[in-house]
Amino acid sequence: MAAAATIPLLQFVPAKTFQANHYSNKLRPTKQRGSFGLSMITCASSNGREPDSADGGVKSVERLLEEKRRAELSARISSGEFTVEKSGFPSQLKSGLSKVGVPTGLLDFLFSWADAPENYPKIPEAKGAISAIQSEAFFVPLFELYLTYGGIYRLTFGPKSFLIVSDPAIAKHILRENSKAYSKGILAEILEFVMGTGLIPADGEIWRVRRRAIVPALHQKYVTAMINLFGEATDRLCRKLDAAASDGEDVEMESLFSRLTLDIIGKALFNYDFDSLTNDTGIVEAVYTVLREAEDRSVAPIPLWEIPIWKDISPQQRKVATALKLINTTLDDLIAICKRMVDEEELQFHEEYMNEQDPSILHFLLASGDDVSSKQLRDDLMTMLIAGHETSAAVLTWTFYLLSTEPGVMAKLQEEADSVLGDRFPTIDDMKKLKYATRVINESLRLYPQPPVLIRRSLEDDKLGDYPIKRNEDIFICIWNLHRSPKQWDNADKFNPERWPLDGPNPNETNQNFRYLPFGGGPRKCLGDMFATFETVVALSMLVRRFNFQMALGAPEVKMTTGATIHTTEGLKMTVSRRIKPPIVPTLEMPAFEVDKPVGVPKGDSLVSQKGEVSSAHP
Numbered sequence: 001m002a003a004a005a006t007i008p009l010l011q012f013v014p015a016k017t018f019q020a021n022h023y024s025n026k027l028r029p030t031k032q033r034g035s036f037g038l039s040m041i042t043c044a045s046s047n048g049r050e051p052d053s054a055d056g057g058v059k060s061v062e063r064l065l066e067e068k069r070r071a072e073l074s075a076r077i078s079s080g081e082f083t084v085e086k087s088g089f090p091s092q093l094k095s096g097l098s099k100v101g102v103p104t105g106l107l108d109f110l111f112s113w114a115d116a117p118e119n120y121p122k123i124p125e126a127k128g129a130i131s132a133i134q135s136e137a138f139f140v141p142l143f144e145l146y147l148t149y150g151g152i153y154r155l156t157f158g159p160k161s162f163l164i165v166s167d168p169a170i171a172k173h174i175l176r177e178n179s180k181a182y183s184k185g186i187l188a189e190i191l192e193f194v195m196g197t198g199l200i201p202a203d204g205e206i207w208r209v210r211r212r213a214i215v216p217a218l219h220q221k222y223v224t225a226m227i228n229l230f231g232e233a234t235d236r237l238c239r240k241l242d243a244a245a246s247d248g249e250d251v252e253m254e255s256l257f258s259r260l261t262l263d264i265i266g267k268a269l270f271n272y273d274f275d276s277l278t279n280d281t282g283i284v285e286a287v288y289t290v291l292r293e294a295e296d297r298s299v300a301p302i303p304l305w306e307i308p309i310w311k312d313i314s315p316q317q318r319k320v321a322t323a324l325k326l327i328n329t330t331l332d333d334l335i336a337i338c339k340r341m342v343d344e345e346e347l348q349f350h351e352e353y354m355n356e357q358d359p360s361i362l363h364f365l366l367a368s369g370d371d372v373s374s375k376q377l378r379d380d381l382m383t384m385l386i387a388g389h390e391t392s393a394a395v396l397t398w399t400f401y402l403l404s405t406e407p408g409v410m411a412k413l414q415e416e417a418d419s420v421l422g423d424r425f426p427t428i429d430d431m432k433k434l435k436y437a438t439r440v441i442n443e444s445l446r447l448y449p450q451p452p453v454l455i456r457r458s459l460e461d462d463k464l465g466d467y468p469i470k471r472n473e474d475i476f477i478c479i480w481n482l483h484r485s486p487k488q489w490d491n492a493d494k495f496n497p498e499r500w501p502l503d504g505p506n507p508n509e510t511n512q513n514f515r516y517l518p519f520g521g522g523p524r525k526c527l528g529d530m531f532a533t534f535e536t537v538v539a540l541s542m543l544v545r546r547f548n549f550q551m552a553l554g555a556p557e558v559k560m561t562t563g564a565t566i567h568t569t570e571g572l573k574m575t576v577s578r579r580i581k582p583p584i585v586p587t588l589e590m591p592a593f594e595v596d597k598p599v600g601v602p603k604g605d606s607l608v609s610q611k612g613e614v615s616s617a618h619p
């Protein structure tokens with residue numbers, strides 16, 4: 001395994017914000033990477049109410065300091081601190097003349113010969129110290145540098161160098177037009193311990209074979225079945241919120257969304273009910289321990305975990321090893337149980353095959369006769385567990401944050417949910433009708449893309465825009481920059497679902513010509529895009545139909561921290577109150593998914609003995 005990256009640039013690696021071992025309470029922030037406070041993102045007042053005076057005073061001092069820090073960073077960028085000077089006499093002469101006031105245009109013309117020998121343009125280059133970006137979500141300074149250096153620039157940190165891409169045409173070239181020339185690079189190295197050769201880190205033949213096997217599992221009938229599951233899981237969350245509303249307790253929505261999406265993805269992938277909204281089980285804790293470790297590794301300057309003895313003496317590494325063992329045993333058990341089910345089934349496999357008792361992806365794969373080792377299957381399941389969990393949770397978190405800043409949008413959303421859903425659970429037909437909710441999710445994904453950056457490495461020499469590049473370049477495609485670029489969007493920082501016409505097509509990378517990449521693009525595009533869109537639309541519509549949400553009084557300011565997805569530094573604390581209208585009790589017959597029955601696994605146990613209790617998403 002290669003040395004870890006020295007800057008926290010990752011995708012599908014969870015945020016450091018969460019502490020994995022305290023699930024008896026909530027997912028708690030453990031580290032704050034500082035605030036972002038740039039004017040492009042307005043998070044000024046976290047609760048939309050006037051702060052009390054002492055708090056307000058502290059906040060304005062904080063804001064002033066933030067603005068000062070930001071101004072300093074901008075000044076440092078413009079002073080050329082991040083710009084590599086060309087060596088040699090012509091460059092020094094040019095720099096000297098520039099300092100005495102000779103116009104840049106004239107200097108560029110006069111010294112163009114000095115750049116000529118290699119006869120091709122050079123990628124603008126920025127360099128810096130890690131301390132320059134450590135205090136905030138890493139993609140924020142990348143955005144500042146983008147405004148200065150443009151759609152492609154090289155960022156150098158000591159011996160490491162990365163190409164930062166924020167140009168739609170170049171992104172399209174890497175992701176779609178010449179995707180064969182790029183691998184997942186450092187991402188695969190960092191995630192190997194948890195995802196192995198699962199679909200996200202895999203490259204080449206393994207990726208091709210596994211993608212071909214897995215994609216058919218997410219067929220139309222499966223996705224339709226999942227709508228019920230989304231509704232049932234969200235209803236379980238609604239009951240929790242109902243209780244909080246009765247008790248007048250504020251709720252931390254980020255941790256609740258994390259639990260909601262974990263419960264959903266467990267059922268959807270391998271028909272296992274984590275039941276994390278109700279229970280704190282060993283397996284849930286193990287999942288979070290592993291997720292947190294993945295991010296720790298992504299930012300560690302020295303890969304200590306590669307030192308054999310370290311694994312045995314470090315308490316953290318021992319904990320990770322135990323967690324991984326539990327997850328692996330659990331997945332192996334689930335695979336074995338599912339294999340038995342498939343063996344006993346009178347199977348007629350076809351394109352839209354689905355077992356009504358167990359509609360999971362695992363069941364489909366085994367029934368399809370997928371010729372794959374248990375290890376590969378485990379890697380794929382673990383990969384999808386991470387990919388489909390953190391992302392959807394982050395989308396819901398930021399959507400609710402954004403809604404708290406735009407009451408008008410919330411009102412429209414509630415109106416739509418009232419009229420489309422009335423008093424029942426959503427169905428597949430509703431997905432076409434919940435148009436405004438879909439636009440809200442589209443817009444939330446534009447402002448808070450999950451992940452904010454895609455990682456690639458060039459496998460051969462190539463040309464990006466006008467610039468030739470060599471093989472082995474590490475590349476970050478900055479979706480954050482593309483989605484917030486003032487060149488691409490009117491009022492880029494404004495949360496405005498109306499920018500996507502209701503009667504227009506669902507925005508995607510193709511119809512937006514790669515300026516909008518919420519699910520990536522090209523052959524490595526997310527295979528869970530429809531699943532995730534429906535999941536978030538169902539949860540959003542059901543929640544706003546039943547409750548009003550406001551930032552809680554005295555809630556911590558909402559700031560970003562980075563992992564694979566964008567997390568808040570201190571959670572999203574909201575006050576939830578029941579809506580008076582419309583009648584709110586769903587009347588649809590409840591399918592067999594047993595929402596109230598705890599199926600928790602005692603700490604440290606695998607779930608083999610629990611499988612009998614794993615309920616089905618279908619009657």
Ligand code: HEM
Pocket residue numbers: 011199200211383384387388389391392395449450451454455517518519520521523524525526527528529531532533
């Ligand atoms: C809102 C939720 C989601 C978002 C924003 C999202 C976003 C993405 C993005 C941007 C990629 C491309 C990564 C790259 O090119 O490097 C991706 C890949 C992937 N996603 Fe998702 N995803 C979401 C939900 C899901 C779900 C629910 C699943 C599984 C059911 C899933 C499974 C995957 C897999 C397996 C890949 C790798 C595909 C490949 O490399 O062939 N995602 N996702």
